Amino acid sequence: QVQLVESGGGTVQAGGSQRLSCAASGRTYGINTMAWFREAPGKEREFIATIRRRDGNRAYADSVKGRFTISLDNAKNTVDLQLSSLRPEDTAVYYCAAASLLTSGTTTRLVYSYWGQGTHVTVSS
DSSP states (O other): OEEEEEEOOEEEETTOOEEEEEEEEESGGGOOEEEEEEEOTTSOOEEEEEEETTTOOEEEOTTTTTTEEEEEETTTTEEEEEEOSOOGGGOEEEEEEEEEEEEETTEEEEEEEEEOOOEEEEEEO
């Protein structure tokens, strides 16, 4: 089992910055990728950013590209998300997630099996 605990949420004015952190504990050796998702009121959970543990390869959703930065500290088992140039539409609960590679037959998939409890970010206009 892997436990994920987010921190760093709060209220920030539009145009401001916020840093979120996620601490992983437990059986983290099997984790291939860490990511951040968010869920705005009345909307489905959406992917924000991901980073691969082995080589630091990153990917971002178009909605946050150039404004948000994901970073990883493998020694500390933490993954951070730096939010900049925040907009009111960035208001959401932000979730940290951990994924492993699962192979079935000839197919290998990345499965997000572990989730944090979420941290609220409110951007005021």
